[in-house]
Amino acid sequence: MNKTMNVPLLDLKAQYARIKKDIAPVVEEVLESQVFILGPKVEELERNIAAYCQAGFGVGVSSGTDALLVSLMALGVKLGDEVITTPFTFFATAGTISRLKARPVFADIDPVTFNLDPAKVEAAITPKTRCILPVHLFGQCADMDPILEVARQRGIPVLEDAAQSIGAQYKGRRAGAMAELGAFSFFPSKNLGGFGDGGLVVTNDPALAETIKALRMHGEHARYYHRSVGGNFRLDAFQAAVLNVKLRHLDQWSTARRANAAYYDRRFRESGLTDRGLVRTPAAAYKDSGDLHFHIYNQYTLRVKDRDRMMPHLKAHGVGAAIYYPLPLHLQECFADLGYKPGDFPESERAASEAVSIPIYPELTDEQKDYVVETIKSFYA
Numbered sequence: 001m002n003k004t005m006n007v008p009l010l011d012l013k014a015q016y017a018r019i020k021k022d023i024a025p026v027v028e029e030v031l032e033s034q035v036f037i038l039g040p041k042v043e044e045l046e047r048n049i050a051a052y053c054q055a056g057f058g059v060g061v062s063s064g065t066d067a068l069l070v071s072l073m074a075l076g077v078k079l080g081d082e083v084i085t086t087p088f089t090f091f092a093t094a095g096t097i098s099r100l101k102a103r104p105v106f107a108d109i110d111p112v113t114f115n116l117d118p119a120k121v122e123a124a125i126t127p128k129t130r131c132i133l134p135v136h137l138f139g140q141c142a143d144m145d146p147i148l149e150v151a152r153q154r155g156i157p158v159l160e161d162a163a164q165s166i167g168a169q170y171k172g173r174r175a176g177a178m179a180e181l182g183a184f185s186f187f188p189s190k191n192l193g194g195f196g197d198g199g200l201v202v203t204n205d206p207a208l209a210e211t212i213k214a215l216r217m218h219g220e221h222a223r224y225y226h227r228s229v230g231g232n233f234r235l236d237a238f239q240a241a242v243l244n245v246k247l248r249h250l251d252q253w254s255t256a257r258r259a260n261a262a263y264y265d266r267r268f269r270e271s272g273l274t275d276r277g278l279v280r281t282p283a284a285a286y287k288d289s290g291d292l293h294f295h296i297y298n299q300y301t302l303r304v305k306d307r308d309r310m311m312p313h314l315k316a317h318g319v320g321a322a323i324y325y326p327l328p329l330h331l332q333e334c335f336a337d338l339g340y341k342p343g344d345f346p347e348s349e350r351a352a353s354e355a356v357s358i359p360i361y362p363e364l365t366d367e368q369k370d371y372v373v374e375t376i377k378s379f380y381a
């Protein structure tokens with residue numbers, strides 16, 4: 001390699017430069033209205049996201065974490081209950097279960113998609129199971145049909161953690177709207193990111209939508225009258241105003257991410273790294289089904305040999321890369337009292353030791369992608 005480049009993991013400035021002129025007027029509108037919490041901009045976003053996800057209702061909340069928390073609260077998850085989820089995810093998925101004094105029960109992942117293995121979910125069900133919480137990790141849906149089937153047989157509600165997967169499709173259905181509830185995050189690095197924290201819950205159940213609207217306002221059913229204890233989980237108008245503008249670009253950004261992924265897939269194949277077993281490109285599980293399955297690549301996550309030695313090499317050559325996630329949740333210190341130990345979820349542990357996410361953001365150039373592949377190739381040279 002004869003030159004060095006700088007390829008960040010994500011370049012939000014490149015995105016902002018292209019939409020700046022559409023953002024300024026809506027921010028100005030919020031300033032002029034002096035309506036900062038909920039209000040018409042949030043209601044507009046709720047309608048827009050619900051329609052985008054093919055869901056009946058949307059409820060804007062303060063973050064993806066709070067979208068999960070308030071959803072679990074709405075389902076009545078409490079002390080003594082169990083919630084089945086994956087240990088290979090962002091912390092909030094299981095953290096919110098614990099905050100309600102319920103027990104996260106982990107089930108291992110499918111090594112191809114990094115998502116919950118439906119057979120492992122079924123095996124983890126007990127009479128205490130109060131909810132199943134699949135995550136659509138990195139932008140690809142979990143295998144929902146068998147999960148929904150066992151859940152429905154036993155009357156267990158399902159909450160989708162769709163924080164990384166807005167717009168992803170599974171058999172023609174959109175992430176977040178396949179089950180009772182779906183939780184989204186608008187953290188700036190998500191595919192639809194705000195200018196701060198934000199989140200949203202979608203559902204097809206009008207009663208659940210009403211419950212969540214009450215819970216995000218401290219459980220009020222009428223002003224200053226409380227039937228239940230909720231919290232302040234409200235979304236602010238600035239975020240909603242920005243997100244309404246960004247949503248118009250989302251499909252185009254997802255298409256660009258998918259094109260980048262296809263380009264990497266080809267380049268890694270041509271590099272010989274995949275044939276030599278040094279690099280595995282992400283989940284081709286649903287690839288051949290065209291538009292019915294739709295990975296939106298919030299992350300493009302490789303499995304690589306010698307991952308931990310590769311990280312400093314990437315850094316030294318200016319390639320932004322990150323490890324999502326280095327320690328599965330069943331081995332986190334805060335969950336020691338759950339009694340899990342190394343070896344309990346071998347696929348999740350293997351993924352945690354092999355996975356590395358490389359730049360995939362929409363504005364990435366071919367030259368940058370070539371450089372990323374060359375840099376990885378040079379590590380093994």
Ligand SMILES: *Cc1c(COP(=O)(O)O)cnc(C)c1O
Pocket residue numbers: 063064065066089090092093135161163164185186187197198199
């Ligand atoms: C980002 C994320 C969350 C939490 O969203 P925040 O908006 O950061 O609170 C939850 N689950 C997953 C899988 C995420 O990636």
